[in-house]
Each structure stands twice: as structure tokens, then as C-alpha cells.
Amino acid sequence: MFGFLAAYAxxxxxxxSADVLTALGLMGKGMLGIFIVMALxxxxxxxxxxxxGKDGR
Amino acid sequence: MAICGHRGGITRxxxxxxxxxxxxxVGGVAGVxxxxxxxxxxxxxLIWLAVKKDFEPxxxxxxxFGAILVNLPYTGVLGDSGIIQWLFQKGIAASEALxxxxxxxxxxxxxxxxxxSNPRMLLFGGAAQFGIFFTVLLxxxxxxxxxxxxxxxxxxxxxxxxxxxxxxVLDSHYKGAIAVAAYSYMALVPVIQPVAIRAVTxxxxxxxxxxxxxxxxxxxTKILFPIFVTIIAGLIAPDSIALVGMLMFGNLIRExxxxxxxxxxxxxxxxxxxxxxxxxxxxxxxxxxxxxxxxTLLVMALGFVAFVFDTVGGVLFAKLMNVFLPAGxxxxxxxxxxxxxxxxxxxxxxxxxxxxxxNQNHLLMHAIGANVAGQxxxxxxxxxxxxxxxxxxx
Numbered sequence: 001m002f003g004f005l006a007a008y009a010x011x012x013x014x015x016x017s018a019d020v021l022t023a024l025g026l027m028g029k030g031m032l033g034i035f036i037v038m039a040l041x042x043x044x045x046x047x048x049x050x051x052x053g054k055d056g057r
Numbered sequence: 058m059a060i061c062g063h064r065g066g067i068t069r070x071x072x073x074x075x076x077x078x079x080x081x082x083v084g085g086v087a088g089v090x091x092x093x094x095x096x097x098x099x100x101x102x103l104i105w106l107a108v109k110k111d112f113e114p115x116x117x118x119x120x121x122f123g124a125i126l127v128n129l130p131y132t133g134v135l136g137d138s139g140i141i142q143w144l145f146q147k148g149i150a151a152s153e154a155l156x157x158x159x160x161x162x163x164x165x166x167x168x169x170x171x172x173x174s175n176p177r178m179l180l181f182g183g184a185a186q187f188g189i190f191f192t193v194l195l196x197x198x199x200x201x202x203x204x205x206x207x208x209x210x211x212x213x214x215x216x217x218x219x220x221x222x223x224x225x226v227l228d229s230h231y232k233g234a235i236a237v238a239a240y241s242y243m244a245l246v247p248v249i250q251p252v253a254i255r256a257v258t259x260x261x262x263x264x265x266x267x268x269x270x271x272x273x274x275x276x277x278t279k280i281l282f283p284i285f286v287t288i289i290a291g292l293i294a295p296d297s298i299a300l301v302g303m304l305m306f307g308n309l310i311r312e313x314x315x316x317x318x319x320x321x322x323x324x325x326x327x328x329x330x331x332x333x334x335x336x337x338x339x340x341x342x343x344x345x346x347x348x349x350x351x352x353t354l355l356v357m358a359l360g361f362v363a364f365v366f367d368t369v370g371g372v373l374f375a376k377l378m379n380v381f382l383p384a385g386x387x388x389x390x391x392x393x394x395x396x397x398x399x400x401x402x403x404x405x406x407x408x409x410x411x412x413x414x415x416n417q418n419h420l421l422m423h424a425i426g427a428n429v430a431g432q433x434x435x436x437x438x439x440x441x442x443x444x445x446x447x448x449x450x451x
Contacts, residue, residue: 010200027190038183
């Protein structure tokens with residue numbers, strides 16, 4: 001799919017389709033990773049708000 | 058006249074000998090290169106931005122002065138006995154101590170209350186990191202190696218210490234430019250964000266009202282939150298633990314209710330002291346030979362793109378959520394843009410824009426919730442970038 005990028009010379013250096021695929025993979029994994037962490041913190045906050053009550057104030 | 062002629066006491070030969078004797082005084086002048094002059098101008102610009110425009114003065118001023126200091130010929134602040142080099146080696150290169158300790162102060166400054174009472178804002182702290190990964194892709198397309206592309210993307214974290222840390226750990230060639238870009242654009246949030254937000258929202262969307270009905274948050278929740286967040290971040294993204302851990306440690310000091318003195322010290326003297334030394338230490342990376350390169354401009358441009366796409370990512374995610382939310386529960390998409398780490402500038406921008414569209418539309422507390430979520434999101438993103446880099450053998 002990214003074969004057209006093979007051996008293309010960017011202004012800061014050569015670019016290969018493998019580099020582009022790696023960067024796309026990073027984007028997918030990175031955003032997924034962040035959302036997993038944030039969703040877990042969301043869940044944690046929800047549970048804490050439900051279980052600790054208002055009496056600890 | 059006496060020097061040039063014979064009528065006075067000194068001959069021409071004598072005058073030349075006298076001048077040669079003082080040649081050491083002009084050695085420095087002769088050592089000035091055009092690259093040093095460029096860096097003096099850069100230093101002057103940073104000081105001007107700090108003093109005249111009030112752009113992140115606590116960091117841009119030390120960095121600007123440091124840029125001049127390290128770019129003087131035969132400067133005594135570099136070398137084995139140079140203070141700036143020593144500060145850099147001990148304070149940043151050895152253990153990232155300065156940026157990490159600054160997080161203790163930042164953590165002590167943050168009130169997670171608005172986020173804890175409205176935890177869905179956490180999702181914007183994730184979505185608004187999109188610019189980081191988009192910019193990594195863009196930098197790769199421009200030919201930057203991954204070692205440089207990743208820290209360039211992290212400029213979009215809108216989080217100076219995280220940008221510095223990631224660029225140091227990955228040993229990027231553009232550490233100085235990345236630090237300058239991270240802090241400069243953070244100061245430019247009030248300029249960058251409104252343009253980016255208007256480009257992807259309609260007036261109707263910007264006018265969506267969001268009544269603020271916060272749930273009460275117990276102190277127990279506020280104490281347990283930093284502890285559990287540290288554990289979650291440590292288990293999912295171990296490389297983020299130094300950043301998240303220090304941030305949450307500072308917050309625990311604040312919220313425990315027993316360490317008011319330490320909390321005030323962390324928020325004030327500790328954060329101020331580290332800020333003074335961090336700014337001037339970072340200038341070690343602003344030596345002319347490493348900084349004055351045409352691709353430094355490219356790095357600065359990519360940092361700008363990262364900020365824009367962070368904002369766009371947050372806004373578009375809010376619009377996506379609105380597809381599934383019932384009428385009356387819709388989110389003003391501008392709040393999503395506050396999911397970046399630039400606190401509290403971003404929240405203030407959203408509040409101001411909300412009032413411009415509808416003078417009864419107060420979005421501040423929602424935006425603050427998203428903004429503090431962005432503080433967590435940015436350090437987690439930095440840690441995830443490091444984990445991915447280590448996974449690639451960098």
C-alpha cells in the first residue's frame with residue numbers, strides 16, 4: 001500500500017515504506033495505549049466515587 | 058597623535074608592541090562566529106518574548122540568557138569544569154532529575170477535584186494527545202529517524218518537562234530545539250487554539266451549553282486517586298512511571314491533609330528553584346553548533362503542527378461522543394481541546410471562547426477537568442512513546 005514511498009528522499013533524510021508503516025503502527029498502538037490507561041483511570045475514579053462516599057471529607 | 062608620530066613619547070613600533078601585549082583582550086572577539094551571533098539573536102528573542110510578551114517568562118528568560126551564555130567564545134560555563142555543563146550532566150543527563158523533580162511541584166499545584174467530579178473528561182486527556190502521534194508520522198514522512206521523530210512529536214504533549222525527558226532518553230539530535238518549541242508553543246496556546254478550534258467547529262457547536270453540577274468528592278477519593286493512578290500507569294506503561302509517579306507523589310502531598318508545609322514548599326520554593334536551574338541548564342543544548350541547522354526550523358514547524366492536531370484531536374473526539382449522547386447531555390466540542398497539558402492556559406482559552414459565543418455559557422470548570430486530565434494524558438503519552446521506542450530497540 002505504501003510501496004510508492006520506497007526510497008523517497010525527504011528533506012530530513014531518506015524515507016522507506018517500512019518507516020511509514022512503523023510510524024502508523026506507533027500511532028495506532030500509542031493512541032490505543034493512552035485510551036486504555038485513561039479508561040482504566042476513568043473506571044477507577046467511578047469506583048472510588050461510588051465506594052468512598054462523601055463521609056471521608 | 059603621540060602614538061602615531063615621533064613628537065610624543067611612544068613610537069609606532071612601541072604602540073604595536075603595546076597592542077600585542079593586550080591581544081588576549083580581543084581573542085574572544087576574534088572567536089565570534091556567525092552561528093554564535095544567530096544564537097545571541099535567538100537568546101534575545103526568547104528574553105523579549107518573556108519580558109515584553111509575558112510568554113512563559115520563568116522558563117524562556119533563563120533559556121534565553123543561557124543561549125547567550127553558552128554561545129560566547131571560549132565560554133567558561135562549558136567544559137569539564139563549566140557550571141552549565143555540570144548542571145546538565147548531573148541534573149538532566151544522569152537521571153533526568155530536574156524535569157522529574159519539577160513534576161513533584163506540578164503535582165502539588167494540581168487540584169484534580171474538577172476531574173474527579175466529572176471523570177468522563179479523562180477521555181479528552183487521551184484524545185488530545187493525537188497530535189503527538191500524527192506528528193511522529195509526519196516527521197517520519199519528512200525523513201527524520203524514529204529517534205528524532207518521536208521526541209519531536211512529544212512537543213505536542215504541551216508539557217515541557219516531558220518533552221525534555223523524552224528527547225534526552227532517546228538522545229535526539231534536536232534536544233535544544235524541542236525544549237524551545239515545547240515552551241514557546243505552550244505560551245502561544247491562546248493564539249494557536251482559537252484558530253484550530255474555529256477551523257473544525259461551527260458556531261452552533263461552540264454555543265452548546267454545559268451546566269456544571271459537580272458531584273461531591275471525598276478526601277479519601279482524592280488521596281487514593283494518585284496512588285491508584287500510579288499503580289495503573291506503572292502496570293500498563295512502565296516507562297511512564299517516573300513521570301506519573303513524581304506527578305502523583307506531589308499531588309498526594311497536597312491532598313493528604315497532613316503535609317501542608319511540604320505541599321506549599323513543593324508548589325513554591327521547590328518548583329521555582331528547579332525552574333530557574335532547568336531553564337538555564339537546557340541552554341546547554343542550545344550551543345550554536347548543535348542548534349543552528351536548517352532542520353531546526355523544520356522541528357519548530359512540526360511542533361506547531363503537533364499543537365494544532367492535539368487541539369483538533371480533542372475537538373473531534375468530543376464531536377464523536379456527541380453522536381452517542383442524548384440531547385441536553387451534549388458536550389461543547391471546545392472542551393475537548395482543553396485535553397492538552399498546558400494548564401491553565403487552555404482552560405482559560407475555552408472559557409473565553411465560550412463566552413464570546415454566548416455570554417452565559419460558562420465552560421471553565423469542564424475545561425479545567427479536561428485540562429488536568431491532559432496533565433495525566435501527556436505524561437502517560439510520554440511514557441508510552443518511551444515504551445514503544447524501547448520495544449523498537451531505541
